[in-house]
Amino acid sequence: MNELTPKLIVVVGPTASGKSSLAVLLAKKFNGEVVSADSRQVYRGFNLGSGKVTKKEMDGITHHMLDVADPKRTFTASHYARLGGKVIKDIVRRGKTPIVCGGTGFYIRALVDGLVIPDAKPNAKLRKELEKKTNDELFKILKEKDPGRASTIDSKNPRRLIRALEIIDALGRVPEIKKNPLPYPTLFIGISKKQELLKNLVIKRLEKRIQLGMLAEIKKLHAGGLSWKKLESFGLEYRYTALLLQNKINKETFIHELTKQILDYSKRQITWFKPDIRIHWVTKSAEAEKLARVFLK
RNA sequence: GCGCAGGUGACAGAGUGGUCAAUUGUAAUAGACUGUAAAUCUAUCGCCUUCGGGCUACGGAGGUUCGAAUCCUCCCCUGCGCA
Numbered sequence: 001m002n003e004l005t006p007k008l009i010v011v012v013g014p015t016a017s018g019k020s021s022l023a024v025l026l027a028k029k030f031n032g033e034v035v036s037a038d039s040r041q042v043y044r045g046f047n048l049g050s051g052k053v054t055k056k057e058m059d060g061i062t063h064h065m066l067d068v069a070d071p072k073r074t075f076t077a078s079h080y081a082r083l084g085g086k087v088i089k090d091i092v093r094r095g096k097t098p099i100v101c102g103g104t105g106f107y108i109r110a111l112v113d114g115l116v117i118p119d120a121k122p123n124a125k126l127r128k129e130l131e132k133k134t135n136d137e138l139f140k141i142l143k144e145k146d147p148g149r150a151s152t153i154d155s156k157n158p159r160r161l162i163r164a165l166e167i168i169d170a171l172g173r174v175p176e177i178k179k180n181p182l183p184y185p186t187l188f189i190g191i192s193k194k195q196e197l198l199k200n201l202v203i204k205r206l207e208k209r210i211q212l213g214m215l216a217e218i219k220k221l222h223a224g225g226l227s228w229k230k231l232e233s234f235g236l237e238y239r240y241t242a243l244l245l246q247n248k249i250n251k252e253t254f255i256h257e258l259t260k261q262i263l264d265y266s267k268r269q270i271t272w273f274k275p276d277i278r279i280h281w282v283t284k285s286a287e288a289e290k291l292a293r294v295f296l297k
Numbered sequence: 298g299c300g301c302a303g304g305u306g307a308c309a310g311a312g313u314g315g316u317c318a319a320u321u322g323u324a325a326u327a328g329a330c331u332g333u334a335a336a337u338c339u340a341u342c343g344c345c346u347u348c349g350g351g352c353u354a355c356g357g358a359g360g361u362u363c364g365a366a367u368c369c370u371c372c373c374c375u376g377c378g379c380a
Contacts, residue, residue, distance in 0.1 A: 075333090153331090235336060238335080
């Protein structure tokens with residue numbers, strides 16, 4: 001459809017807002033393929049728990065970046081960007097429109113904006129060592145080794161401090177932020193939902209997934225070798241289901257807490273996307289379709 | 298009706314004469330984000346403010362004191378025990 005000038009569409013929005021079905025709709029209308037941008041749906045076996053689209057919902061549209069990783073291994077934004085970049089090139093080469101769709105803002109930034117993530121691999125040994133230190137100690141070391149990074153970092157976030165020191169350990173200092181964005185005109189569409197409505201959607205969707213066997217799915221993951229601790233670290237559905245299956249919480253707490261946490265997560269997603277002025281916020285799929293039509297012309 | 302225990306900010310729950318608009322947790326609201334990002338972390342959270350401070354507050358009313366959420370008196374309410 002657009003062989004001469006490849007273009008890219010990005011669909012974002014909070015969880016349960018209907019991103020997946022919008023992406024499928026746009027893909028059908030405009031000869032596209034969907035590239036998921038979700039930090040949990042990349043894992044094999046993470047289906048109901050991650051809200052992954054089903055084969056049926058895909059409705060014949062090719063989806064990428066699902067089931068590309070083993071949950072037993074660490075998968076990161078860096079891996080995502082590398083794989084996703086290749087996928088998009090390939091879609092474009094075949095004359096189709098890539099539609100990036102997902103709720104993980106950091107992954108989208110890494111992929112679409114080409115955030116250059118410092119080439120320093122996670123160093124488990126160093127991390128373990130540094131985890132013993134207090135924030136103040138970590139910050140002090142960072143200040144000595146790289147005052148530049150120290151001036152911009154969140155001095156109270158141990159995870160960030162440790163990563164910065166890890167980068168310094170490998171590269172000498174933390175490089176300035178660089179971006180190599182994908183070289184295509186890009187349309188950003190955001191799905192906007194009123195908070196009350198989103199809450200209802202989240203509740204209904206959770207109910208449905210439990211009915212469809214979400215608990216059994218996660219039980220199976222554990223039986224397949226994923227520790228409870230590891231499952232808990234994936235957050236939300238995985239964390240709370242793991243707690244439930246271990247009898248650490250009861251069913252009532254499970255539903256109540258999980259619903260609340262999912263809604264909190266959706267707020268964080270909105271916080272992430274809100275400042276991005278490139279995003280066109282829509283409330284109906286027809287608006288999105290119209291935007292896409294004009295954009296692709 | 299008598300005895301005992303207690304009434305604190307949205308809730309739970311500290312505080313027992315000054316450093317208390319009041320520890321802490323939860324909830325709420327906003328925000329950050331350089332290889333864990335569904336993660337991790339931050340701020341605000343009585344009212345007003347020219348950000349110096351001002352005002353109203355710990356069931357109610359009085360009182361003691363330079364000073365009270367904290368002590369005293371009476372009243373109201375709640376829980377437990379005995380009638």
